[in-house]
Amino acid sequence: MTTVDDPSSHRVAAFPSALAAEASALDAADPLAPLRDEFIGSETSLVYFDGNSLGRPLRRSAxxxxxxxxxxxxxxxxxxxxxxxxxxxxxxxxxxxxxxxxxxxxxxxxxxxxxxxxxxxxxxxxxxxxxxxxxxxxxxxxxxxxxxxxxxxxxxxxxxxxxxxxxxxxxxxxxxxxxxxxxxxxxxxxxxxxxxxxxxxxxxxxxxxxxxxxxxxxxxxxxxxxxxxxxxxxxxxxxxxxxxxxxxxxxxxxxxxxxxxxxxxxxxxxxxxxxxxxxxxxxxxxxxxxxxxxxxxxxxxxxxxxxxxxxALQDTLALLDEVGIDAVRAKSIALTGFAVRLTDELLAPLGVTVASPRDPADRGGHVTLQHPSMRAVTARLWKGDVIPDYRDPEGLRIGLSPLSTSFAETLSGMVAVRDAVIAEGP
Known part of the structure; x- marks a missing residue:
């Protein structure tokens, strides 16, 4: 067992070493990774899975x-x-x-x-x-x-x-x-x-x-x-x-x-x-x-x-001009694909299913997970500073913003989802 070198990872005691290594390698290879530090809150252990509802603010916007x-x-x-x-x-x-x-x-x-x-x-x-x-x-x-x-x-x-x-x-x-x-x-x-x-x-x-x-x-x-x-x-x-x-x-x-x-x-x-x-x-x-x-x-x-x-729009638009939407999309596909793989490994044994397209060509920037306890799971996660959102029927949405979300943060959040599903029971 090991930890991922990202503040959000320290909120969970430990991760399976293979997944931790994968998250670290993905972050190290990510050309957009340095941009994460430009967002307010990225220095904390909070896991933000709701960027598809409200994005984090940029420091330059403040x-x-x-x-x-x-x-x-x-x-x-x-x-x-x-x-x-x-x-x-x-x-x-x-x-x-x-x-x-x-x-x-x-x-x-x-x-x-x-x-x-x-x-x-x-x-x-x-x-x-x-x-x-x-x-x-x-x-x-x-x-x-x-x-x-x-x-x-x-x-x-x-x-x-x-x-x-x-x-x-x-x-x-x-x-x-x-x-x-x-x-x-x-x-x-x-x-x-x-x-x-x-x-x-x-x-x-x-x-x-x-x-x-x-x-x-x-x-x-x-x-x-x-x-x-x-x-x-x-x-x-x-x-x-x-x-x-x-x-x-x-x-x-x-x-x-x-x-x-x-x-x-x-x-x-x-x-x-x-x-x-x-x-x-x-x-x-x-x-x-x-x-x-x-x-x-x-x-x-x-x-x-x-x-x-x-x-504040001007600052994100300037970033998009700088890096290009193709790079953003490439990271989005990688992030959501990682979330799907984590679901299969960590959550599928608990009865959680992926309620989004598995083919990245058919999938946008978020992944929805389905389980009968997801409303209660969402409430539990919010209390622990892991922030997804809930959508009927029985859906927990994982919104991953490519400019501000790391792979380590994604792993940390998915482990927390697993723990919350276990705690809420079948």
Whole structure:
């Protein structure tokens, strides 16, 4: 028996020597390993398995926020809007496009919450499609998409006199090309899918599903909340129409940081977003009697941009620019593969099963483990500073952030999961 040279490993007395050696070797060979020290909390023994819900903060982000309060907000005051703040939603949006989602400039903006941006773009797409062909009254979504997405498509369909065509999916996977092909028809207006399934981590075949949607004359919106900053996305190359993603997971924007919206150049002038506010007007400060939408991505804004909430994003985006999303994805595959192997060795004998795809080509950045006691296991782990999250039915999610998670931390956490399952019993 031996220990792994990482602070998080010392929370557990010892590990099987072969696994400890493997974790140490993987960390030693990891080109991204030095970046872990740039995150606040990495020096502690806490094991963080929830980076796919809320990422750790970067030390440089704490410094950025401090400078902003004292120098820009406190020093420049209202002058900050003219000097830089009005441009930030577009500058940071373009950085998201470049570093995280494969989008050329002028197509991505930082705006409201994920829910609000999803509403705006789904509703705008539905209206445009229906106006062009009144047969197009269906929104396609799957039964295991994130609750917000499902609730929104139901609400928009009811609001606009449409209906939802549901694709029933296996919770261990997601929407396949065959399933989408069967659901598409001349009645389809919009397809709403998640690139990475929030529950299972299933990685959808975005290029093929987008192609099928276009062949049917419909538009597709991709939810990139569990993709951006973790897996490669090529919005332009894959011919996306629309996309929305949150920024507080793998982009480390902080609790409630605003989401981003992507609208392909070809759609920007034809889509009318439904929440008409002053920031989306052609002349923001004209205060005119009528709303005239701005050209380009500004038309998808509504109210005053949440400047403080988008500041920390710049630091993770700079890291992604530096190392490249391919390196991040390679480590993500290695981390999740290691977690699956640890499950097989440490947890399978206890009745724990992997509720995520085993093929890394079909898996995003997290792994879900299933066992009848997982709700109690999660609560026990939290008390001991091991932080996964729980998702029904009986699922414990292991969210592994490639920039901030080590293999030693992963081993430490998985040993703690084993111990908690044993303690909670069958």
């Amino acid at each position: 410094e950025r926020l401090h400078r902003f309060v004292h120098e820009q907000w406190g020093g420049r005051l209202i002058r900050g809007w003219d000097e830089s703040w009005m441009a930030l939603p577009f500058e940071i949006g373009d950085a998201v496009g470049r570093a995280a989602i494969g989008a050329a400039p002028g197509q991505t903006v930082i705006g409201d919450s994920t829910t609000v941006l999803l509403y705006k773009l789904i509703r705008a797409a539905f209206d445009a499609q229906h106006a062009g062909d009144d047969r197009r009254v269906e929104i396609i979504a799957d039964t295991d998409n994130f609750p917000t997405d499902r609730y929104l498509v139901e609400g928009i369909a009811a609001e606009r006199g449409g209906r939802v065509r549901w694709i029933t999916v296996d919770r261990f996977s997601g929407v396949s090309p065959d399933a989408l092909r069967e659901a598409l028809s001349p009645r389809t207006a919009v397809v709403v899918l998640s690139h990475v399934a929030y529950r299972s981590g299933f990685l959808a075949d975005a290029p093929e599903l987008t192609r099928l949607t276009h062949d049917a004359g419909a538009l597709i919106l991709w939810d990139l909340c569990h993709s951006a900053g973790s897996v490669a996305v090529e919005a332009d190359a894959w011919d996306f129409d629309l996309a929305v993603g949150c920024t507080y997971k793998y982009l480390n924007g902080g609790p409630g940081s605003p989401a981003f919206a992507y609208v392909a150049h070809r759609h920007q002038d034809r889509l009318a977003q439904p929440i008409q506010g002053w920031m989306g007007a052609a002349d923001v400060f004209a205060m005119g009697p009528e709303y005239v939408p701005a050209a380009g991505m500004r038309r998808f804004l509504s109210g005053t941009p949440p400047i403080v909430g988008m500041l």
